[in-house]
Amino acid sequence: MSEPVARRMYDLVEPIGLVPYFADESDEALMALGLRNVWDAYFAGRAAPLGRSVPAEVVHAVFYNFAPGEVARHLPRVWDLTTPEAALAARERGCVAGMRRILGELADDPGVARAGDLLLKAATSAPVEGRALYAALRAVPVPQEPVARLWHAATLLREHRGDGHTVALLAEGVGGTEAHVLHALSSGIPAREFGRVGHLPAAQLTAVIDGLRARGLVGTDGWLTEAGQATKDRVEALTDRLAEAPYTALTPGELTRLVADLEPISATFRKTFPM
Numbered sequence: 236m237s238e239p240v241a242r243r244m245y246d247l248v249e250p251i252g253l254v255p256y257f258a259d260e261s262d263e264a265l266m267a268l269g270l271r272n273v274w275d276a277y278f279a280g281r282a283a284p285l286g287r288s289v290p291a292e293v294v295h296a297v298f299y300n301f302a303p304g305e306v307a308r309h310l311p312r313v314w315d316l317t318t319p320e321a322a323l324a325a326r327e328r329g330c331v332a333g334m335r336r337i338l339g340e341l342a343d344d345p346g347v348a349r350a351g352d353l354l355l356k357a358a359t360s361a362p363v364e365g366r367a368l369y370a371a372l373r374a375v376p377v378p379q380e381p382v383a384r385l386w387h388a389a390t391l392l393r394e395h396r397g398d399g400h401t402v403a404l405l406a407e408g409v410g411g412t413e414a415h416v417l418h419a420l421s422s423g424i425p426a427r428e429f430g431r432v433g434h435l436p437a438a439q440l441t442a443v444i445d446g447l448r449a450r451g452l453v454g455t456d457g458w459l460t461e462a463g464q465a466t467k468d469r470v471e472a473l474t475d476r477l478a479e480a481p482y483t484a485l486t487p488g489e490l491t492r493l494v495a496d497l498e499p500i501s502a503t504f505r506k507t508f509p510m
Contacts, residue, residue: 252393258333360484399477
């Protein structure tokens with residue numbers, strides 16, 4: 236069975252979409268606005284397309300995978316320190332700086348501009364219905380500088396896929412914190428050692444794991460059962476299906492060209508980021 240187009244493209248696009256979270260320049264640019272810490276930077280940068288008037292409860296719902304109260308520790312407080320417009324500009328500026336540092340001479344290769352244009356064609360072609368964060372980001376002006384254009388297109392596709400991933404999790408009855416546990420265990424990492432949930436109070440994380448165990452998804456040994464792995468596999472398969480739409484806008488030749496241009500770019504980021 237051939238690999239879904241969306242899965243192949245995820246492997247190529249995700250390293251670019253991770254730039255705000257692994258390149259220090261993004262956090263540095265955002266914190267220069269007066270933000271208090273890297274989580275302020277995260278929420279300001281990622282939630283900025285939604286605007287300052289969206290309550291923390293709504294951002295929590297859209298982001299889906301944060302524990303109760305985590306979003307509210309940063310929003311709307313960050314908008315007392317800066318504006319969504321300034322956060323968007325700083326995030327883009329920092330990400331472009333980080334990409335240029337990591338890519339070196341490759342940043343000015345014609346393949347970057349070609350990939351940015353084709354990826355943007357795909358990223359702006361999909362329907363926005365049911366995809367709140369993707370729709371909000373679609374309303375943000377598209378940068379013209381090639382590296383910034385490539386990063387913007389990758390971010391659009393990452394949020395498009397993320398919105399679909401939330402649908403897949405909801406379809407399986409998997410909550411946000413539960414999703415992190417399933418991902419950690421399927422990757423061979425004990426939940427308490429996984430960064431996205433390892434910081435939670437022990438009782439809170441234990442309750443989540445116990446809930447998954449009661450549903451037969453986690454065994455007494457603390458690892459995924461056959462049913463748990465099957466659930467994770469169904470989530471990923473549906474996520475891939477829901478992420479296909481953008482790539483139908485490209486001709487077979489354009490898709491082949493895009494893959495060829497993205498491969499060296501993505502490989503460079505994969506060597507740098509702890510993926």
